[in-house]
Amino acid sequence: MRKPTLYPAMMSSLALALTLASGPARADAGASGAGPIRIGVNEPLTGPFAASGTYVVNGAKIAADEINAQGGVLGRKIELVIEDNKSNPTEAAAVAEKLITSDKTPVMMGAWGSSLTLAVMPKLADYETPMLVETSSSGKITTTGNPYVFRISPPSALEAEAFAPMVGKIGLKKVDFIVINNDWGRGAAADFTKMLKDKGVAVGLVETMDQGAQDMSAQLSKLKGSDADTIMITAAVDQLTLLFKQMSALGLKKRIITTGGSQNPDQIIAQAGGAADGTLHLTTFLPWYPDRTPNPKATTYFIEEWKKRGFQFAGVTESFRGYDGIRTIAQAIAKAGSTEAAQIKAAFWAVDFTGLNGQIRFAKSGPAGRESGQSKPDVYLIRIESGRVVMPEL
Structure with missing residues (x-):
């Protein structure tokens, strides 16, 4: 080789x-x-x-x-x-x-x-x-x-801990969740819920979806009708892409933050196109910078x-x-x-x-x-803007 x-x-x-x-x-x-x-x-x-x-x-x-x-x-x-x-x-x-x-x-x-x-x-x-x-x-x-x-x-608790100082800076008031229905997704929802409540942020709906689910319209309709300003999502990249497209089709326009560090922003951009614009992502590596x-x-x-x-x-x-x-x-x-x-x-x-x-x-x-x-890796918040990965000023 x-x-x-x-x-x-x-x-x-x-x-x-x-x-x-x-x-x-x-x-x-x-x-x-x-x-x-x-x-x-x-x-x-x-x-x-x-x-x-x-x-x-x-x-x-x-x-x-x-x-x-x-x-x-x-x-x-x-x-x-x-x-x-x-x-x-x-x-x-x-x-x-x-x-x-x-x-x-x-x-x-x-x-x-x-x-x-x-x-x-x-x-x-x-x-x-x-x-x-x-x-x-x-x-x-x-x-x-x-x-x-x-x-x-x-772990999701450590990720939530790293995100905690950013909560006030981006103005979270009330957060809903939609997560994959497994140990990863449910654990993330629980750990972020605890952190958010400790920071004085209200937590509303926690919707789940099966690992192979293709249609999340029922869950997204509930989230659209909620008074939360932000939706946090824990899912792999293919489902994130589906979610962003379905949110766009439903006219669901709220702040979106993904957790888990496993999502791939560049792949999301390629697959979701403009539907991904404005979304925020917690990630553990900065190859763009x-x-x-x-x-x-x-x-x-x-x-x-x-x-x-x-x-x-x-x-x-x-x-x-x-x-x-x-x-x-x-x-x-x-x-x-x-x-x-x-x-x-x-x-x-x-x-x-x-x-x-x-x-x-x-x-x-x-x-x-x-x-x-x-171990305790670094955690970063990035945003997708006009098909590019940028680091928001906090």
């Missing part, structure tokens, strides 16, 4: 941790003659979330190629073992078991959606295997007491590499999670000095580097003695 062009600046603390890791803690850890270190990747490559899962996987491949071009980890290449969970929780759990028992991967990344990740979590505990969670935002993922979970995406990101050189490198591979720019708002996820796993393996699952799990607590959307280091979350790891 073609090696990516590397900028000197990319030989950062992360790269040094991978190439200059201290002596191996296990006999197999640094053996140059050993095979590649296998990392499981459990993502939706078919089904409703296929586009998002594919973006994440392609970002992960960029990270793996970069790491291998710099010498790998512990003197060995890394190999991604990629499996399709078909956007289905039952399938996600089965994929996790296969990756652990058949493919012998000591660590995984996954599983995009909150319902998918929650379905995988019992397998992590059963087989004592850690997983880096790159996208899912349900609060339950890091509060139920699973010490094998390490998440770099913000690399200089405003925590690590501009790394952001520029990633975007240029993404484009070199022929991928559309729109994909970077999700693919970066796969990129940072694999880099996080690689640093944990390097710090462990081992490819044993237990050693990698322990080493996640020592990870510390600047990812594309902030510092990646894990704080404890959940019941004492069974804590999960939660």
Whole structure:
């Protein structure tokens, strides 16, 4: 496979941790003659979330190629073992078991959606295997007491906390919700409701829609008749596109804010056209403004590499999670000095580097003695104006 062009600046603390890791803690850890270190990747490559899962996987491949071009980890290449969970929780759990028992991967990344990740979590505990969670935002993922979970995406409560200082600046008075009817959507509605009420903002309707629903006219008619000034939405990009078009057709003209960080503004612009104009979106990456990101050189490198591979720019708002996820796993393996699952799990607590959307280091979350790891990425508010992504002045 073609090696990516590397900028000197990319030989950062992360790269040094991978190439200059201290002596191996296990006999197999640094053996140059050993095979590649296998990392499981459990993502939706078919089904409703296929586009998002594919973006994440392609970002992960960029990270793996970069790491291998710099010498790998512990003197060995890394190999991604990629499996399709078909956007289905039952399938996600089965994929996790296969990756652990058949493919012998000591660590995984996954599983995009909150319902998918929650379905995988019992397998992590059963087989004592850690997983880096790159996208899912349900609060339950890091509060139920699973010490094998390490998440770099913000839970909805953390996203709501980051949004709280903006509430007064944009003048929210009363908010309705329409969310996907799963752990992700319901959790977001609950967490944002709590924050909004604490800020003195009234909360009205909470409408739900099934994951594959195409016609939301009944819910939107209720929202149109409400006296709320703002509608907050939690859904994947395809449903967001449908919602914006159906809102436009109904003449529903209220402030719109999407949550979850998984939406793709450029894809929304392409698919929804003018129906998306004026909508606001909470996101966790700013590829439109690399200089405003925590690590501009790394952001520029990633975007240029993404484009070199022929991928559309729109994909970077999700693919970066796969990129940072694999880099996080690689640093944990390097710090462990081992490819044993237990050693990698322990080493996640020592990870510390600047990812594309902030510092990646894990704080404890959940019941004492069974804590999960939660990193705290940056959260931004962007707006779509005349087919462009802009940052509103607050």
